[in-house]
Amino acid sequence: QSYIMLIFLAAIWGSAFFNYKIVLKSFDIFTLAGGRLLFASIFSIIVSVFFLHSVRIKYFFSKDFYLFFLIGLINYVIPFIFIAIGIDKMSSGLAALLMSVGPFYAIILSHYLTDDKFNKLKFIGTCIGFFSVLILVYDQIYITETTNLASVLFVMGASFFYIIGGLLIKKIVVRYNNQTITCFSLIWATLILLPLIYYFSKNNLNQVFYIESFYSLIYLGIVSTAIAFYIRAKIILDNGLVFMSQVSLLIPIFGVFFSYVFLQEQLYPSMLISLFLLIIGLSVLQKGYKKN
Numbered sequence: 001q002s003y004i005m006l007i008f009l010a011a012i013w014g015s016a017f018f019n020y021k022i023v024l025k026s027f028d029i030f031t032l033a034g035g036r037l038l039f040a041s042i043f044s045i046i047v048s049v050f051f052l053h054s055v056r057i058k059y060f061f062s063k064d065f066y067l068f069f070l071i072g073l074i075n076y077v078i079p080f081i082f083i084a085i086g087i088d089k090m091s092s093g094l095a096a097l098l099m100s101v102g103p104f105y106a107i108i109l110s111h112y113l114t115d116d117k118f119n120k121l122k123f124i125g126t127c128i129g130f131f132s133v134l135i136l137v138y139d140q141i142y143i144t145e146t147t148n149l150a151s152v153l154f155v156m157g158a159s160f161f162y163i164i165g166g167l168l169i170k171k172i173v174v175r176y177n178n179q180t181i182t183c184f185s186l187i188w189a190t191l192i193l194l195p196l197i198y199y200f201s202k203n204n205l206n207q208v209f210y211i212e213s214f215y216s217l218i219y220l221g222i223v224s225t226a227i228a229f230y231i232r233a234k235i236i237l238d239n240g241l242v243f244m245s246q247v248s249l250l251i252p253i254f255g256v257f258f259s260y261v262f263l264q265e266q267l268y269p270s271m272l273i274s275l276f277l278l279i280i281g282l283s284v285l286q287k288g289y290k291k292n
Contacts, residue, residue, distance in 0.1 A: 002235060002238060002239050002243065005231055005234065005235055006235060006243070006244075006246060006247055006250070007250060008231065009228060009231045009232060009235065009247055010247045010249075010250030010251050010253075010254055011250075011254045012223055012224055012227070012228045012231070013224060013228060013247070013251050013254075014096060014250070014251045014252070014253070014254025014255040014257070014258055015219075015224065015254065015255075015258050016220055016224040017087065017092035017093070017095050017096045017099075017255045017258070017259065018092040018255075018258045018259050018262050018263050019216040019219055019220050019224070020032070020083060020084060020087045020092060020095070020216075020220070021087060021092050021263060022210075022212055022213055022216040023035075023213050023216045023217050023220065024084065024087070024088055024213075025208075025210050025212075025213050026207065026208065026209045026210045026213035026214070027201075027207075027213060027217065028200065028201050028207075029081055029084035029085055029088070030081070030193065030196050030197045030200045030201050031197055031201045032080070032084045032217065032220075033077065033080035033081045033084055033193055034190065034193035034194060034196070034197045035217045035220075035221065036080060036217060036220040036221045036224075036225060037076060037077075037080065037186060037189045037190040037193060037221065037225075038190050038221065039217070039218055039220075039221025039222050039225075039226075040186050040221040040222065040225035040226040041183075041186040041187050041189075041190045043221065043222045043226040043227075044179075044182060044183045044186055044226050044229070045183060045187075047226070047230070048179040048180075048182075048183045049183070052179065054177060054179040054180070055177075055179050055180045055183045055184075056180070059176065059180055059184070060184050060187070064172065064175065064176075065184075067168070067171075067172050068181070068184040068185045068187075068188050069185075069188045069192075070168060071165055071168050071169060071172070071181065071185035071188075072184075072185040072186065072187070072188030072189035072190075072191075072192060073188070073189065073192060074161050074164050074165045074168060075161070075162060075164075075165025075166070075168070075169070075185060075189075076165075076185065076186065076189035077189045077192050077193055078158070078161045079158040079159075079161045079162050079165075080158075082154045082155065082157050082158035082161070083095065083099070083154075083155060083158045085151070085154045086098075086150075086151040086152065086153075086154035086155035086158070087151075087155065088151070089147055089148060089150075089151040090140070090146065090147035090151050090152070090155070091146065091147075091259055091263075091265040091266070092255065092258070092259040092263060092265065093255055093256040093259035093260065093265055093267070093271060094136070094140060094146070094147065094271065095155050095255070096251065096252050096254075096255020096256055096259070097133075097136055097252050097255070097256065097271060097274055097275060097278065098133065098136070098137075098152060098155045098156050098159070099155060099156075099158065099159045099251070099252075099255075100159075100248060100251060100252040100255075100278055100282070101129060101130070101133050101156060101159055102159040102160075102162055102163055102248065103129070103245065103248045103282060103285060104125075104126045104129040104130060104281070104285070105159060105160050105163045106163045106166070107122050107125075107126055107285065107288075108126065109163055109164075109167065110167075113167060114167075114170075119288050120288075121284055121285070121287050121288030122285055122288035122289070123288075124284050124288075125281045125282065125283070125284030125285030125286075125287075125288055126281070126285065127281075128277055128280055128281030128284060129277075129278060129281035129282065129285070131277065131281075132273075132274045132275075132276075132277030132278045132281060133156075133274065133278075135270060135273060135274055135277070136270050136271065136273075136274035137149075137152055139268065139270035140152070140268070140270065143270075144268055144270070146268070169181055178229075178233045179233070182229050186225075186226075232244065232247075235247075245286065245289065246286060248282055249279055249282045249283065249286070252275055252278055252279075253275065253279075256271060256275060
């Protein structure tokens, strides 16, 4: 059952990338990011506050409000905007592969900022992971010329900010449960983006609108953000963080598969080679975590 939930979660997160492309047919990047956060916030409030009763609203006004604000900014606002900017100029399958570099960022930062240090297997896995991305980036930018360096850096930057956000969450999770942190940081992220949506999106009202873009926006908010969080929390509670981290092996597979099936995006040899090396690198990394 735990592995079924893990595969399901990977499919949800992997499906987010092609839905980004669908949303961008009708909406700009700020409306995409803000809309995703708005639907996620509403769903999280309804579930956590009124059904699970796991969140107390009074904590929103606590002395730690600035931490919820920072998590909302770093873990949601910046990554969502960066992904939207980058994926607009590349295939969703490529974005899924680039985002999978996150675990390698995590081990480097954890080595210097936490007690989770490198060992031989972690170092080898990290080297393989970054080599796989190097092959992919060089081919897509300089050989097939399907994207540009700026777009690649935006997507990889989003992955980096996710890791920073995760480290912030680890600092505060001793004081608040996961539902409280997620719910309040989502609310702050939505509040941050609302003025940006008004300022940057008011001139895009006459843009062509596709109803499937709206459906994909709802899906990104409720399923890929809110529901995915509850599944993630359940997996961690039942099996631990090391088991949960295996999801990073599956996300790029689903991301590339969905981009091919739903958007008929071209699969380049470099993408398949990179995917193969990425899975090897992540597998070695997993063995390094288990060795610890």
